[in-house]
Amino acid sequence: MEYDENGVSIVPFEFKKEIFEEAKKDFRYEEYVRGCLNCGVCTGGCPPHRFFDFSPRIVLQKMKSKDPELIWTMMDEYVWACFQCFTCAMICPFLNSPGGIIAILREIAVRRGFESAKKVLKPYSRVLLKLTAYGNQLSPDMIQPDFFPDWGPHIGYASTDLAVKRKAIPMPTLQVTNLAWDVAPETMKELYDIFDEAGVFKIIEAVDPSLYEIIQDIVDDVRSS
Amino acid sequence: MAENILVIGGGPAGLNAATMLSELGVKVTLAERDLFLGGNPKKFKYKFLFPDMQPADNVVGELIKKAETSSNIKVYLSSEISDFKENGKKFDAQIKSPDGNEIKTFDSVIVATGFEHFDPARDAKYSYQLFDDVIDIKDLERMMGEGNFARPSNGQPPKNVAFILCVGSRDRHVGNQYCSRVCCTVSVKQAIELREHFPDCEVYIFYMDIRTYGFFEDLYWQAMEEHDVQIVKGRVAEITSGPDNTVICKGEDTLLRGPFEIPFDMVVLASGMEGGPQSSEMAKKLGLELDEHGFLKPQNVTLALFKSNKEGIFLAGACTGPKAISDSIIEGGAAAMNAYIYAVRNH
Ligand SMILES: Cc1cc2nc3c(=O)[nH]c(=O)nc-3n(C[C@H](O)[C@H](O)[C@H](O)COP(=O)(O)OP(=O)(O)OC[C@H]3O[C@@H](n4cnc5c(N)ncnc54)[C@H](O)[C@@H]3O)c2cc1C
Ligand code: SF4
Ligand code: SF4
Ligand code: SF4
Numbered sequence: 001m002e003y004d005e006n007g008v009s010i011v012p013f014e015f016k017k018e019i020f021e022e023a024k025k026d027f028r029y030e031e032y033v034r035g036c037l038n039c040g041v042c043t044g045g046c047p048p049h050r051f052f053d054f055s056p057r058i059v060l061q062k063m064k065s066k067d068p069e070l071i072w073t074m075m076d077e078y079v080w081a082c083f084q085c086f087t088c089a090m091i092c093p094f095l096n097s098p099g100g101i102i103a104i105l106r107e108i109a110v111r112r113g114f115e116s117a118k119k120v121l122k123p124y125s126r127v128l129l130k131l132t133a134y135g136n137q138l139s140p141d142m143i144q145p146d147f148f149p150d151w152g153p154h155i156g157y158a159s160t161d162l163a164v165k166r167k168a169i170p171m172p173t174l175q176v177t178n179l180a181w182d183v184a185p186e187t188m189k190e191l192y193d194i195f196d197e198a199g200v201f202k203i204i205e206a207v208d209p210s211l212y213e214i215i216q217d218i219v220d221d222v223r224s225s
Numbered sequence: 226m227a228e229n230i231l232v233i234g235g236g237p238a239g240l241n242a243a244t245m246l247s248e249l250g251v252k253v254t255l256a257e258r259d260l261f262l263g264g265n266p267k268k269f270k271y272k273f274l275f276p277d278m279q280p281a282d283n284v285v286g287e288l289i290k291k292a293e294t295s296s297n298i299k300v301y302l303s304s305e306i307s308d309f310k311e312n313g314k315k316f317d318a319q320i321k322s323p324d325g326n327e328i329k330t331f332d333s334v335i336v337a338t339g340f341e342h343f344d345p346a347r348d349a350k351y352s353y354q355l356f357d358d359v360i361d362i363k364d365l366e367r368m369m370g371e372g373n374f375a376r377p378s379n380g381q382p383p384k385n386v387a388f389i390l391c392v393g394s395r396d397r398h399v400g401n402q403y404c405s406r407v408c409c410t411v412s413v414k415q416a417i418e419l420r421e422h423f424p425d426c427e428v429y430i431f432y433m434d435i436r437t438y439g440f441f442e443d444l445y446w447q448a449m450e451e452h453d454v455q456i457v458k459g460r461v462a463e464i465t466s467g468p469d470n471t472v473i474c475k476g477e478d479t480l481l482r483g484p485f486e487i488p489f490d491m492v493v494l495a496s497g498m499e500g501g502p503q504s505s506e507m508a509k510k511l512g513l514e515l516d517e518h519g520f521l522k523p524q525n526v527t528l529a530l531f532k533s534n535k536e537g538i539f540l541a542g543a544c545t546g547p548k549a550i551s552d553s554i555i556e557g558g559a560a561a562m563n564a565y566i567y568a569v570r571n572h
Contacts, residue, residue, distance in 0.1 A: 040476060
């Protein structure tokens with residue numbers, strides 16, 4: 001790594017070019033980046049634009065510039081300001097999709113384990129664990145008043161006596177509390193094959209190595225059972 | 226015996242074509258679908274025309290008077306071409322009007338069926354028809370023509386007004402990729418008229434590009450220098466209701482302010498021009514081609530804008546694309562000359 005006189009790392013131009021080439025190679029790129037009138041209607045409709053220095057018009061203009069330096073400036077915190085609501089794509093007169101470009105750039109950041117991606121994904125490690133190891137996301141035992149104060153006044157009651165409450169549900173697969181539903185080992189194995197093929201495990205290894213190890217332990221257990 | 230030529234559509238283009246032919250001694254049948262002649266300028270009571278603010282009556286009124294007083298022109302109002310057939314090099318057309326059906330043979334035909342205004346209700350983000358104070362340029366033109374220049378919601382003078390350009394034009398979502406050419410100049414003209422009528426009213430124009438082409442640019446400069454019209458670069462993304470009976474325009478000022486949400490007393494949408502149902506109707510009935518924008522397709526856009534793909538059928542005015550009245554009138558003359566040559570050769 002090279003550093004400037006202030007000790008800030010210098011990213012070589014070649015690397016920035018590589019990132020742009022990777023985005024351009026994405027099969028969605030041509031569909032998402034067309035002409036641009038610089039009209040700002042996407043930005044006018046973009047919810048985060050009201051709160052952050054973030055603008056889908058700038059995203060599209062920077063892509064159209066084909067300047068790796070400009071595109072690189074979005075790879076850190078910038079791409080994470082988008083809500084992925086796709087209002088921009090709904091109203092752009094050219095049918096561009098700035099939100100879609102953000103998705104492409106984020107995927108690059110995650111695949112390559114950029115610091116910004118690690119930081120953003122950290123709070124989601126519990127969700128990632130459940131999702132990749134068991135194929136479901138929220139489980140009843142994750143419902144705790146401290147985590148979900150916005151769920152209303154009955155969240156306290158909802159989080160007690162989980163086992164009994166779950167028994168009241170007639171579906172046999174729903175009578176577990178550490179998962180949203182009980183997943184058959186055969187299903188899990190198929191799921192792991194899909195994640196392997198799609199490179200999902202590799203991505204997790206890049207952004208969160210310790211989480212990756214926990215997941216792999218579970219995967220190995222299930223696969224050898 | 227004199228030549229017989231059919232002119233379909235009695236707007237500026239058709240009126241001028243009919244009048245010029247009549248002066249050559251041709252017997253002209255002028256079929257107009259509405260109850261009156263004059264086309265869109267008459268229908269929406271345009272009062273003053275760009276570029277020089279001359280009364281529309283001096284132009285359109287004059288054309289109507291000439292057509293109505295010519296003994297060579299037979300006008301059919303509230304009429305339609307209910308049947309159309311080629312007959313060798315000539316054409317048999319049935320004209321259906323309140324007086325009944327008439328079949329006539331013509332030596333040549335001029336189509337001058339004009340345009341329709343884009344209906345802004347088709348683009349939901351502008352809330353047209355949802356809020357009384359959101360109108361469009363044709364509504365404003367008519368309000369001014371009727372001398373009824375006030376906020377539709379309460380009849381009061383507006384304190385501030387926003388014009389939004391390119392409504393229904395240059396937008397793949399509504400299916401119109403082209404520029405409607407006149408709406409920038411119409412908006413600038415109306416902004417000046419508003420400022421003159423209500424000197425205390427602030428007027429904003431939200432634009433992507435200002436296309437006051439050629440000498441129309443003079444109006445744009447006047448709007449800024451003499452009338453203090455605010456020109457803001459950015460398209461409005463959403464119109465919602467605001468406090469005190471206002472409507473809020475939300476968008477991005479791409480050069481200066483960044484995000485904005487401004488309450489206005491009135492919003493005027495610069496809706497564009499479309500080929501309208503009459504273009505496809507003419508294409509079907511007369512065997513003409515439509516272009517990819519929904520207007521009638523000329524044989525050659527540079528060399529022969531006034532010729533259709535069919536020998537003996539000619540085109541004039543806004544039926545081949547958005548344009549100003551002067552262009553429509555000129556094309557009426559060009560189509561008349563070409564229709565006359567064809568008629569004389571085959572008469
Ligand atoms: C809001 C607005 C303001 C404008 N202001 C100006 C201005 O200030 N100055 C300027 O130069 N230009 C102006 N224009 C442009 C101007 O309106 C057009 O250039 C002009 O009207 C075109 O003339 P036309 O005869 O081709 O078509 P039209 O005016 O559309 O006339 C077509 C005629 O054909 C008739 N017709 C249609 N279908 C049929 C059918 N099937 N059978 C029989 N008849 C039919 C219609 O009823 C109509 O009478 C303005 C345009 C807009 C939208
Ligand atoms: S998808 Fe992202 S860029 Fe597009 S409007 Fe939503 S938040 Fe803004
Ligand atoms: S809405 Fe589309 S055309 Fe307009 S600035 Fe955004 S990306 Fe460009
Ligand atoms: S003339 Fe102006 S308002 Fe009309 S479509 Fe063209 S750029 Fe837009």
